Amino acid sequence: TAVKAGTDSASNAGQRVGSALTSIGKASTVAGLAVGAMAAGAIKSYGTFEESINKAAVIAGSSNQSLKGDMKDLEDEALSLGKTLPISAEDAGNAMIEMARNGASIKDLKTEFPAIAKASAVAGADLAGTATTVQQAMNIWGGGEIGRASCRERVNANMSNAEVEDMGQAFANVGSTAATLGIGIKDTSTAIGLMSNAGLGAAQGSQDLAHALTLMARPSKVAAGEMQELGITYTDAQGKFKPFPQILKEVAKAT
Numbered sequence: 001t002a003v004k005a006g007t008d009s010a011s012n013a014g015q016r017v018g019s020a021l022t023s024i025g026k027a028s029t030v031a032g033l034a035v036g037a038m039a040a041g042a043i044k045s046y047g048t049f050e051e052s053i054n055k056a057a058v059i060a061g062s063s064n065q066s067l068k069g070d071m072k073d074l075e076d077e078a079l080s081l082g083k084t085l086p087i088s089a090e091d092a093g094n095a096m097i098e099m100a101r102n103g104a105s106i107k108d109l110k111t112e113f114p115a116i117a118k119a120s121a122v123a124g125a126d127l128a129g130t131a132t133t134v135q136q137a138m139n140i141w142g143g144g145e146i147g148r149a150s151c152r153e154r155v156n157a158n159m160s161n162a163e164v165e166d167m168g169q170a171f172a173n174v175g176s177t178a179a180t181l182g183i184g185i186k187d188t189s190t191a192i193g194l195m196s197n198a199g200l201g202a203a204q205g206s207q208d209l210a211h212a213l214t215l216m217a218r219p220s221k222v223a224a225g226e227m228q229e230l231g232i233t234y235t236d237a238q239g240k241f242k243p244f245p246q247i248l249k250e251v252a253k254a255t
Contacts, residue, residue, distance in 0.1 A: 081113075132168060
């Protein structure tokens with residue numbers, strides 16, 4: 001374009017060459033400035049990303065001896081996810097920080113974060129919010145279920161009106177009570193999702209569920225009498241709380 005603009009406005013060969021070189025010089029200068037700006041932006045962005053990775057590793061408990069190696073592993077993981085998922089490496093770094101702040105270890109970040117990132121991408125949810133919600137859930141129900149928890153939250157977000165971010169508040173409301181009674185994350189998140197589909201928000205539904213579970217665990221004398229009359233029990237012969245779906249079916253049948 002620069003050559004054509006220069007040659008079209010000139011009358012002879014010498015002028016054409018001079019004009020072309022002048023035009024090319026101006027275009028090159030503009031291009032050079034643009035490339036320089038992009039390079040500076042990339043360096044700044046990478047610096048921010050590296051800082052996030054460093055912070056996540058430190059918060060997650062990386063020692064001075066292993067910090068460099070842990071950072072390298074987390075950087076590679078974040079960059080790899082950025083190639084296959086619609087997330088930036090910087091977003092991944094920030095999400096790792098949130099996971100670490102909520103109790104994730106270096107091992108959790110290395111082995112479990114990819115599943116969380118995929119769950120977030122499929123659900124179209126905020127990555128940091130998803131990471132925080134999953135980590136909070138695992139603090140309640142135990143680290144062994146983190147991969148499965150990611151999948152359940154992904155399905156729940158896609159098939160109900162409850163968003164992944166809403167589940168964080170819901171787990172805070174009912175999670176501890178449910179876990180104490182032996183109700184797992186699968187049944188808890190499904191119950192919240194069903195109530196959300198029925199018009200209750202995840203926050204309100206989870207509060208109601210927590211209240212109901214508390215009354216079921218310690219029924220009043222009146223409630224105990226009604227239960228006996230209907231033939232309803234919430235515990236088995238060993239005094240262990242029955243699976244929640246079983247309780248719902250028995251109550252539905254009795255009423």
